[in-house]
Amino acid sequence: MTNPRGPNHQLRALLTEAGWTQEALARAVNALGAEIGAALRYDRTAVAHWLAGTQPRHPVPQLAAEALSRRIGRAVTPEAAGFPGRPRDARPADPVAGFTALCRSDADAERRVGLHQRPYRVADAVVPTPPGPASPGRPPGGRPEAGPALHDAVTFFAASIDAHGGRHARSALSAYLADDVAPLLATRPAGRARAELLVAASRLAFLLARMYEDGLLHGVAQRYYTYAHRLAGEAGDRTAWSVVVRAMSAQAQRLGHLPSALQLAEAAGRAARAAPQAHQAYAQAQFAVTLALTGDRRGALSALGRAERAADRAGAASDPFDSYPAAALHFQAASVLEALGDLSGALAALRRAAGERPAADVRGLALTQARFAGLLLRGGHLDEACASWEAFLTARERLRSGDAERALRDMRQALLPFRNRKPVADLLTRSAHGR
Structure with missing residues (x-):
């Protein structure tokens, strides 16, 4: 901790607004630390030091601000909580520029530490603006043809997550995005070539987000999901956009933010209405889970039925972004049935899921x-x-x-x-x- 600067009246006012004790804030900061893989052990005495003016080390100001944001229901910055210093990361208006900057930060060993300590922000878990009409000459959801190398990279890293987990080859994908994909985006191709390149970059960003999420680094995963949907939106690809927003719903759900999860799942389902059947199944399955967790039995079973019918109509596909495996759908069905109190049905669905998982x-x-x-x-x-x-x-x-x-x-x-x-x-x- 740094030297005191005088009493932190801003933090004290926010604690009063939140109705929290010093111990409650300490517990919330520790819990947020777990979301970024940090084992924190703060107690009320640490918060008392902060109130007295002591500046905690990064990333505690960001964690405290996010904890207060969640409690109060509005965005609170570290500066508003009386913790001056490291500025909140800005989001460039140009998604390509922002994504390039993110990739370069992630590839830099020193800057990566701060990036990985970023907490998940509930205020950022909002439904983004969906893309407009698809780019002419390219069918929505079609495989990007921005070069065999990019397609092979998507296939390789998707298979790597399944075979080895999200913590394997994560730095390799990060470096690939910084060293190969970002320079391609900087060439600014036009028309169909640009849309295809943007979708390929979106898919790779999505995969890196999945890797970070599986590594329990939810804040940086959220950043990559954000740029994955922004790149898909820039390409005008509603199908690619819906895939990312659906994953953002699942992340919000697993962290316990059900209102955000439900809104994101509903938006993904709307955007996927004209998408290929596998994408519709993927979106509706998550919508069913969120509805079940909020207690909407009829809505959950209806969404699950739509997912199952769409999956039945979907054809076989080798591309990981054009298919929705039956085992994954059974796994989601089990989550729906468990949330609705049907233990035997959930067990049956999980048994089918285990039986249909490929060895890879x-x-x-x-x-x-x-x-x-x-x-x-x-x-x-x-x-x-x-x-x-x-x-x-x-x-x-x-x-x-x-x-x-x-x-x-x-x-x-x-x-x-x-x-x-x-x-x-x-x-x-x-x-x-x-x-």
Whole structure:
């Protein structure tokens, strides 16, 4: 912490407005630290120092401002909370310029640290403006032909996430965007070539966002999702835009921001109405999950039905952005049914999801087995749950994935009450090194 500057009356006023104690703010900052992979242990005494004028080190001012923003319901900057210094990152009006700057920051070892410590901002989880009409001469959702190298990169990195987890090859994709994709965007091609290049860049940004999200670095993931939808919007591709907004909904949902998740999912569904069937299924499945979590049973089942019908009509596709695997749809269906209280239906859906995961989708299989085991345990089927967790541990050994690590911690916590049973003791011993 830096030297005191005098009492922080702005922070005290915001605490009063939020109805928070010093301890409550400390807990909220610690929780936000977990969202960026930082294990923080602040308590009320630390907040008392901040109120006295002590300037905490980066990224605590950003975390405190975001915590207060979420509590109060309006955007609060670090400066408004009495923490002068590092400015809030600006968003250039030109998406190409902004994306290029982001990629260069991410590729720079010193600047990357600050970027990775950026918290997820609920105020930024709003529905962006959808693109206008598609660029002439290019069908919406069509595969970009901006060169075989870009298409191969999309295929490679999408497969890498499935096979090895989001923490594998992340720096490679970051460097590829900075060293290869950004210079291509700087050439400013015109017409169809420009639209195709923008969509290819959008897809690669989307994949890097997924990698960061799987690495539990939600703030930087949000930044890449933002530029992924802005690049798709600049290309006039509503289908590519809807794919990104749907993923933004899923991120907001997993972080517990259901109003944002619902609005984003609804917007993605609207934008995908004229899209290929696989994209419609992808959007409607997420809309169904958010509706179920908000308690809208009829709406959730209706959206899930639309997703299933669209998936049935979708043809086979080799491009990862033109297909929606059946296993992924079953996984989403399980989330819908679990949220609606149908445990047996959720278990059946997860069983189908596990059975249809291809061998190359190691991450998907691991997370499916972990979810399946957790629901089995809730249903009182301890031995079956242990067998499913065994399969999870086998798959997890091949992954570098924050989601898999979190599933491991959840498994250990769920099994602790049964630690005297031999199958459970064996699982806890096998998994001890992964804590």
